[in-house]
Amino acid sequence: MYKINTNLFLSFFVADVISTVEFNQTGDLLATGDKGGRVVIFQRETESKGESEELGESGEYNVYSTFQSHEPDFDYLKSLEIEEKINKIRWLPQQNAAHFLLSTNDKTIKLWKVSERDKRPEGYNLKDEEGRIKDISTVTSLRVPVLKPTDLMVEVRPRRIFANGHTYHVNSISVNSDGETYLSADDLRINMWHLDITDRSFNIVDIKPANMEDLTEVITAAEFHPHHCQLFVYSSSKGTLRLCDMRESALCDKHSKIFEEPEDPGNRSFFSEIISSVSDVKFSHSGRYLLTRDYLTVKVWDLNMEKGPVETYQVHEYLRSKLCSLYENDCIFDKFECVWNSTDSVIMTGAYNSFFRMFDRETGRGVTLEAWRENSKPRAVLRTRRVYTGGRRRRGDVGVDSLDFTKKILHMAWHPAENIIAIAATNNLYIFQDRVNAENQ
Numbered sequence: 001m002y003k004i005n006t007n008l009f010l011s012f013f014v015a016d017v018i019s020t021v022e023f024n025q026t027g028d029l030l031a032t033g034d035k036g037g038r039v040v041i042f043q044r045e046t047e048s049k050g051e052s053e054e055l056g057e058s059g060e061y062n063v064y065s066t067f068q069s070h071e072p073d074f075d076y077l078k079s080l081e082i083e084e085k086i087n088k089i090r091w092l093p094q095q096n097a098a099h100f101l102l103s104t105n106d107k108t109i110k111l112w113k114v115s116e117r118d119k120r121p122e123g124y125n126l127k128d129e130e131g132r133i134k135d136i137s138t139v140t141s142l143r144v145p146v147l148k149p150t151d152l153m154v155e156v157r158p159r160r161i162f163a164n165g166h167t168y169h170v171n172s173i174s175v176n177s178d179g180e181t182y183l184s185a186d187d188l189r190i191n192m193w194h195l196d197i198t199d200r201s202f203n204i205v206d207i208k209p210a211n212m213e214d215l216t217e218v219i220t221a222a223e224f225h226p227h228h229c230q231l232f233v234y235s236s237s238k239g240t241l242r243l244c245d246m247r248e249s250a251l252c253d254k255h256s257k258i259f260e261e262p263e264d265p266g267n268r269s270f271f272s273e274i275i276s277s278v279s280d281v282k283f284s285h286s287g288r289y290l291l292t293r294d295y296l297t298v299k300v301w302d303l304n305m306e307k308g309p310v311e312t313y314q315v316h317e318y319l320r321s322k323l324c325s326l327y328e329n330d331c332i333f334d335k336f337e338c339v340w341n342s343t344d345s346v347i348m349t350g351a352y353n354s355f356f357r358m359f360d361r362e363t364g365r366g367v368t369l370e371a372w373r374e375n376s377k378p379r380a381v382l383r384t385r386r387v388y389t390g391g392r393r394r395r396g397d398v399g400v401d402s403l404d405f406t407k408k409i410l411h412m413a414w415h416p417a418e419n420i421i422a423i424a425a426t427n428n429l430y431i432f433q434d435r436v437n438a439e440n441q
């Protein structure tokens with residue numbers, strides 16, 4: 001059975017409900033976005049610094065910078081409020097000392113530059129140390145300004161604002177492996193942008209019907225292939241995945257491949273279409289597989305097999321009998337994300353009651369874990385939980401009727417190289433780290 005040892009366990013309280021979590025490409029930085037439009041960046045302390053082996057001295061994540069990315073806005077044409085909530089954050093591959101990230105709310109994508117400064121110029125000729133312009137008549141000599149060391153400051157500046165590219169709500173952004181372009185997807189269209197050009201984008205997918213009354217399907221997520229810059233995938237509310245190749249045509253309305261699972265007619269119900277909507281799609285690190293999440297399952301698809309998923313894992317099958325009440329309280333529309341571990345051998349996704357699930361692809365077995373401070377002592381093995389669905393009831397089992405549906409784990413990230421996971425549980429960010437070293441064995 002797959003186990004994660006929480007030798008190091010951290011939790012942070014963020015001012016608002018976390019709406020996205022993302023590691024940078026080496027995993028040393030972690031960014032969260034929240035409902036209030038803020039971005040919080042965490043940085044991992046360098047290991048060398050931890051000469052003391054005290055718990056959490058080294059390798060621990062600490063707050064590095066916090067900034068306001070988006071503000072509430074108003075769409076005057078449609079008389080609609082535009083929420084400041086951050087829908088997605090994506091890091092750009094690092095090219096110089098500074099870090100760059102893209103953040104988006106429903107409409108506007110912003111490119112931020114995060115840089116460090118530990119020196120400041122002093123000894124201006126025309127300004128005093130507070131920056132006030134001096135009376136020129138008092139300036140009698142010329143001096144050369146010098147750089148003086150100061151406390152380390154992290155500066156965050158907006159570098160580009162990609163506005164007016166979307167009429168509908170942006171659900172995804174994805175940086176291309178060419179490092180120069182990225183895509184952004186809303187309910188009906190996908191656009192491709194050059195990172196240096198803010199005033200125009202290319203529309204690469206448009207599924208808007210001529211007559212909006214004919215609308216039967218919306219785009220729910222989109223992502224570029226990790227290695228082939230011409231390939232991208234998008235998922236839909238009908239449970240299909242479309243793989244597109246930009247070499248075939250500029251407008252990819254005609255997909256190269258469509259991945260779809262034939263519906264079991266015996267299972268058709270009022271809720272079939274709602275629960276088959278794909279809420280997230282992720283390429284595996286190898287680029288060979290796709291991982292998707294729908295309301296009750298996570299699925300792994302092989303790019304070479306379109307007729308159905310190669311693996312299906314039940315996340316919380318016991319909710320199938322509760323769909324009616326989950327529809328009434330709108331939970332059925334929750335958008336759970338899914339992630340791969342770095343070797344593509346374990347997948348993870350969220351559930352209710354602060355539970356999240358991990359599935360070992362080799363054995364096909366799954367575990368239910370809980371993101372909850374009181375239950376997790378540092379250095380303890382993260383306790384597995386069980387939902388009671390019949391049979392012999394074990395101590396600690398939770399009944400389906402006692403699940404707390406307000407505690408949902410929607411957003412999460414897996415470190416790109418190590419066994420470290422970041423889980424967003426409403427206002428809390430939990431970081432679980434498996435540090436298998438001799439000392440702890």
Ligand SMILES: *[C@@H]1O[C@H](CO)[C@@H](O)[C@H](O)[C@H]1NC(C)=O
Nearest residue numbers: 024025026027028029093094
């Ligand atoms: C991720 O952040 C760390 C810490 O600042 C940095 O050293 C690393 O180069 C970054 N990686 C990439 C690929 O951006």
Ligand SMILES: *[C@@H]1O[C@H](CO)[C@@H](O)[C@H](O)[C@H]1NC(C)=O
Nearest residue numbers: 261262263264266267317320
């Ligand atoms: C049909 O429903 C049963 C349980 O009700 C489930 O085990 C099975 O996976 C479902 N089939 C499909 C194709 O969803």
Ligand SMILES: *[C@@H]1O[C@H](CO)[C@@H](O)[C@H](O)[C@H]1NC(C)=O
Nearest residue numbers: 341342343345346417418419
């Ligand atoms: C991914 O999961 C597998 C299976 O448990 C594990 O062996 C591997 O170390 C994991 N990869 C990382 C780096 O977390």
